[in-house]
Amino acid sequence: MKLAIQLAYRNLMGAGLKTWLNVGILAFTFLLIVFYNGFMDGWNAQAMRDSVAYEFGEGHYYHKDYDPKDPFSIKDGHGIIQVDNLTNVVPILIRQGSVYPDGRMMPVLLKGIPAKQSILDLPTSYLQSDEETIPAIIGKRFAKASRIQEGDDVTIRWRDQNGSFDAVTIHIAKVFDCDVPTVDAGQIWLPLYPFRSLTGLDYQSSMFVINKEFDREQYPDWNYKSQEELLKPLKMVVDSKKAGGSIMYVLLLGIALLAIFDTQVLSIFRRQKEIGTYVSLGMTRSQVVKLFTVEGAMYSIMAVIAAIIVGVPLFYLISQSGITIPQSSQTTSLSISEVVYPKFTLSLIATMILLVVLAATMVSYLPSRKIAKMDPVQALKGKIQ
Amino acid sequence: MNTLYFRILLIGIAIYFQQGIDAQTTTAMDPVYILEQVDANMSAKNRIIHAKMTVHGRRKSRTIESKSYSVGRLKSYSEYLAPAREKGTKMLKLDNRLWIYAPSTDRTIQLSGHMLRQSVLGSDLSYEDMMEDRSLLELYDAKLIGEETVNGRETWVLELRAKVDGVSYTKRKSWIDQERFVPLKEELYAKSGQLLKMIELSEVSRVDGRWFPQKMVYKDMLKKGKGTEFYIVSIQFNASIPDHYFTKAILKS
Numbered sequence: 082m083k084l085a086i087q088l089a090y091r092n093l094m095g096a097g098l099k100t101w102l103n104v105g106i107l108a109f110t111f112l113l114i115v116f117y118n119g120f121m122d123g124w125n126a127q128a129m130r131d132s133v134a135y136e137f138g139e140g141h142y143y144h145k146d147y148d149p150k151d152p153f154s155i156k157d158g159h160g161i162i163q164v165d166n167l168t169n170v171v172p173i174l175i176r177q178g179s180v181y182p183d184g185r186m187m188p189v190l191l192k193g194i195p196a197k198q199s200i201l202d203l204p205t206s207y208l209q210s211d212e213e214t215i216p217a218i219i220g221k222r223f224a225k226a227s228r229i230q231e232g233d234d235v236t237i238r239w240r241d242q243n244g245s246f247d248a249v250t251i252h253i254a255k256v257f258d259c260d261v262p263t264v265d266a267g268q269i270w271l272p273l274y275p276f277r278s279l280t281g282l283d284y285q286s287s288m289f290v291i292n293k294e295f296d297r298e299q300y301p302d303w304n305y306k307s308q309e310e311l312l313k314p315l316k317m318v319v320d321s322k323k324a325g326g327s328i329m330y331v332l333l334l335g336i337a338l339l340a341i342f343d344t345q346v347l348s349i350f351r352r353q354k355e356i357g358t359y360v361s362l363g364m365t366r367s368q369v370v371k372l373f374t375v376e377g378a379m380y381s382i383m384a385v386i387a388a389i390i391v392g393v394p395l396f397y398l399i400s401q402s403g404i405t406i407p408q409s410s411q412t413t414s415l416s417i418s419e420v421v422y423p424k425f426t427l428s429l430i431a432t433m434i435l436l437v438v439l440a441a442t443m444v445s446y447l448p449s450r451k452i453a454k455m456d457p458v459q460a461l462k463g464k465i466q
Numbered sequence: 467m468n469t470l471y472f473r474i475l476l477i478g479i480a481i482y483f484q485q486g487i488d489a490q491t492t493t494a495m496d497p498v499y500i501l502e503q504v505d506a507n508m509s510a511k512n513r514i515i516h517a518k519m520t521v522h523g524r525r526k527s528r529t530i531e532s533k534s535y536s537v538g539r540l541k542s543y544s545e546y547l548a549p550a551r552e553k554g555t556k557m558l559k560l561d562n563r564l565w566i567y568a569p570s571t572d573r574t575i576q577l578s579g580h581m582l583r584q585s586v587l588g589s590d591l592s593y594e595d596m597m598e599d600r601s602l603l604e605l606y607d608a609k610l611i612g613e614e615t616v617n618g619r620e621t622w623v624l625e626l627r628a629k630v631d632g633v634s635y636t637k638r639k640s641w642i643d644q645e646r647f648v649p650l651k652e653e654l655y656a657k658s659g660q661l662l663k664m665i666e667l668s669e670v671s672r673v674d675g676r677w678f679p680q681k682m683v684y685k686d687m688l689k690k691g692k693g694t695e696f697y698i699v700s701i702q703f704n705a706s707i708p709d710h711y712f713t714k715a716i717l718k719s
Binding site: 181183184185186236238240241243244245246247248249 | 628631632633634635636654656657658660662686688689690691
């Protein structure tokens with residue numbers, strides 16, 4: 082084996098530019114695969130972390146008549162939470178309404194949340210106010226879409242529990258920066274207790290968010306959804322995007338492997354005399370096959386080394402500075418921050434090394450099998466077989 | 467002697483008519499009576515309206531022509547006739563559900579919740595406003611708070627406060643024409659007392675034995691703009707409307 086490695090190394094070095102072209106394209110493919118997967122993993126981790134911090138907590142309880150995916154259910158989907166200790170839950174009351182920024186009408190979801198909650202990272206402390214005007218907080222996405230700024234006073238209109246219109250002017254106390262569109266887009270957060278009074282829904286909530294300390298016993302009128310269940314759709318979206326993106330690097334890897342395959346086929350054709358000499362000097366056919374396979378596999382080893390030399394400092398820098406996401410991508414309904422920090426794990430890198438080396442070894446071995454069928458005398462003569 | 471009898475008779479007749487006039491004035495000024503008369507003019511078991519709605523946008527105005535069929539307050543079907551862009555769009559309201567059919571997509575969608583609060587084709591009317599059509603007497607307690615002149619006509623100013631739950635506007639102010647019992651102006655308020663909408667009604671004419679305004683200008687007071695004009699080209703009260711007009715099948719027919 083040692084001899085095979087030595088010979089393979091010398092042969093590759095001797096091949097010069099041809100070797101470096103193969104190594105270069107394989108290294109580029111390797112870097113691209115690692116980068117893409119690292120980016121998606123980084124996005125996934127950030128999206129999950131932010132979703133838990135801003136929206137999911139340790140899980141949700143929805144009123145039995147409220148379905149977050151069904152806007153028809155908002156009107157009647159509310160009830161009283163029969164929980165003794167409210168320190169481990171955040172009750173939220175949801176109603177539909179309209180906001181009138183600068184004389185324009187926009188439909189919004191009005192959400193009442195306790196100002197003193199600490200389970201979610203929403204800056205609800207801004208909802209505490211002694212002023213007569215009700216304070217409200219909105220996300221930066223909605224602020225941009227509605228052209229409402231921090232400090233503005235805007236009128237909101239809604240229907241109370243009996244269907245009568247009501248309207249008040251609210252004060253935008255804070256525009257928060259949050260990467261979770263589902264707590265931002267088209268939503269206005271209001272202090273829960275005044276909001277309940279305004280809507281005539283005292284003690285009522287549409288849902289509540291829990292923390293780790295909450296005792297998850299069964300509440301007959303409420304449906305429980307664990308954090309894992311809530312995160313599942315997000316994970317599925319990221320996995321689906323990952324699978325979609327893999328087509329690109331599978332194609333690139335295919336091209337790189339085809340280059341190695343071609344090189345091997347050409348080598349076996351052009352190096353017949355060399356193969357004949359190896360056999361004449363006492364090497365078995367399988368040893369020659371191994372030599373050529375090692376040569377091919379060595380492309381991938383060299384590519385991995387080259388990729389590590391270039392990739393380690395490059396990826397370290399990227400993972401520190403992050404990648405800025407264009408504004409247009411942030412307006413989607415997916416949780417994506419302004420800057421995504423790719424996550425390059427050892428398992429990811431090890432898996433990718435294994436994939437590239439195994440694939441390169443396989444495409445090197447396939448044409449090398451022809452050597453086993455060669456007649457050494459004909460090979461020595463250099464006659465095409 | 468005959469002259470004396472004649473004088474007594476004349477005085478008697480005069481007193482009789484005076485009492486009659488007083489009684490009529492008192493009855494007319496009773497806010498409930500006023501509302502009854504308004505409802506008699508404005509409400510009908512069913513109606514067919516051919517109307518033009520002019521929406522004044524920030525830059526330009528556009529007119530939408532439609533024909534609507536309604537029975538009571540629960541069933542309503544409308545079809546847009548113009549402009550070409552809206553032509554063929556149909557809207558069906560059954561109870562508190564509303565469906566819209568768009569010919570461009572050949573699809574029917576049901577509106578609910580916040581979508582019902584959006585304006586109809588950019589106008590100052592929301593789908594909810596169009597779905598609100600119960601009689602005033604059924605919904606409000608009325609109080610006569612004064613008399614004013616609107617567009618040269620003497621009106622009674624009524625303050626209406628909801629007496630039942632589920633009324634969209636818990637308070638309204640109506641300026642009712644003293645002669646024709648038709649509102650000439652209305653202000654609609656939120657529970658908090660904030661003025662939400664203003665409606666100006668004009669061009670009152672006689673239709674099927676009742677007075678009815680041909681032109682209405684709706685203004686959402688929370689929105690900027692000149693409001694939305696609603697002009698009735700023709701209206702038929704208590705006409706016969708086939709039942710199939712109020713089924714979902716009509717939307718794609």
